[in-house]
Amino acid sequence: MLSPAEGDLLRRLVAPYLQDGHQYSLHNLAHLCRQVPQERWPEVVGEHFARLREASQGGESAEELLRGVHARLLAEESVSPQLAGAMRYARRVADGLVLAYALDGDTSVRILTDQDVERVGAQELDQAARANLMRVAVRHEEIPVEGGAVLHSLYGDSPFVASQALFLAQAARQATGEPLPDGGALVVVPTRHNLVFHPVGDGSVVDAVNSLAAYALGAYQDGAGALSPRLYWWHHGRLTSLTVIDDATRSFSVQPPPELLRRMKSLVRLAPAGRILTRDTAAAPDLAALGQRLREGLARLAADPSGLADVFAGAVTLAHARCADDPRAAHVDTWDPWALAVQLGTLLFAGGQPQKCVMGEDLAVEVTGEGAVPPADVRGWLDAVYVAIVCREWERVERLCGVPMERLREDDSVDSYLLHWAETLRAYFARQPMDDIVQKLLATMEASMPDALTHGPDDFVNRIDYQPVALFHRILAGDHDAFAKALSGALDEHRAYWGDAPAPRARVALGPLAMAVLARGYEFPVADELPYLPKYLLDGGRIEVIPRP
Incomplete structure (x- = not known):
């Protein structure tokens, strides 16, 4: 997202902040810098690391943790070995995605550690994290695409919007007023601030596959707060990646699992014949x-x-x-x-x-x-x-x-x-x-x-x-x-x-x-x-x- 010269400049600007031995991803910071003139980059970098220092302080009471904790999706590649060692409670929920807990503060967001979880209790913290997440304000928009499919976009200013994909059945009902079909939904979470899904309920699911896959990759590459370029299938509470990434050739392909392929084929046969209730x-x-x-x-x-x-x-x-x-x-x-x-x-x-x-x-x-x-x-x-x-x-x-x-x-x-x-x-x-x-x-x-x-x-x-x-x-x-x-x-x-x-x-x-x-x-x-x-x-x-x- 930056030219070689811009990348060198950003590394020089962040070098003074890296004396503590921690490892930091520069992905989101690069997005922020790209949006402002270079003369403002020192200011942006300073504010970024100030927020990180503030977020890492800890010491909140159990009540404060319960009040501010949210379930949070993290990009698997962003979890360094050092961070992973401090949050063994976190778990991988799908290819490229890790579920963790984050404390939403007034000016920053802090990923909770094992010590935080032990101080409150895993079960109680998990319940509060889900409840707080599902209260995050989102905006909903329907996006028709070629072929007749309709995509549902949930977006907002909160960095937790995409994390609602963990509980997509509830998120979809809150946003649209309609339950997800038994087949679940295709969903993408390209950035922290948005998720887009399509219910697996009729034959238009075939058109939605390509539209969602293309959108996920483009938004991931261009948007601030990048999370995942993959296309997922949410079904009965689980996320399954449909995207296969070949690291050697840096190519992407979509390969639905057999169960989803069977459902898609059935829906394609049912919908055009008018046998099922659709739009x-x-x-x-x-x-x-x-x-x-x-x-x-x-x-x-x-x-x-x-x-x-x-x-x-x-x-x-x-x-x-x-x-x-x-x-x-x-x-x-x-x-x-x-x-x-x-x-x-x-x-x-x-x-x-x-x-x-x-x-x-x-x-x-x-x-x-x-x-x-x-x-x-x-x-x-x-x-x-x-x-x-x-x-x-x-x-x-x-x-x-x-x-x-x-x-x-x-x-x-x-x-x-x-x-x-x-x-x-x-x-x-x-x-x-x-x-x-x-x-x-x-x-x-x-x-x-x-x-x-x-x-x-x-x-x-x-x-x-x-x-x-x-x-x-x-x-x-x-x-x-x-x-x-x-x-x-x-x-x-x-x-x-x-x-x-x-x-x-x-x-x-x-x-x-x-x-x-x-x-x-x-x-x-x-x-x-x-x-x-x-x-x-x-x-x-x-x-x-x-x-x-």
């Missing part, structure tokens, strides 16, 4: 635009079937979205995308001869699934099965359940319970022995326990993904009362998850709807008017003939 699903969909995109995609399929997966996803989205204005699914404009979703989903996963796909009165396209390889997309396959069940297309359901399980297992973006659930449905519709079906269902339930989840967000899994499994369990048991109670609970969970979000997936509880249709076939008493279950799909009143090959 993007907070805006009402444009039905006309959705319909037009579906028509255009369907028209292209005649010449280029490679876009079949996207067009199927568009049909499922429009089928849900239409139920905003037509919650009973009474109109033909609502039926068309449901019928299309059945046809396209079956062609996508099970292949087949060309068939006529119709949308409205003026668009009919021959779409083929010949030679198609089913995608490794378990949730897409479940969508196809659910819409086929809702539309009472039992032959198509059986064809979908003939998709090789080996292909679905190639989807590495899902937790294992979804694979077990797919196996359960395949076994059921293939009319395998009931004992085999029950064993597969039990494996599904066991694999969906919270401690077994490493991919999908917990609240989404529990409130949305798992509900069809619970309902199917009641169907197999033949327990009408238990099914009714579970169905009511599933709809409550759907409401609790989506709230008043206008997202298409918020309009219809697709999995519970499919299970309710299945239960009706076994003469379970299911009410006609239930929220999120369109009446004329539930009772079959809107079901029309779907063209076949």
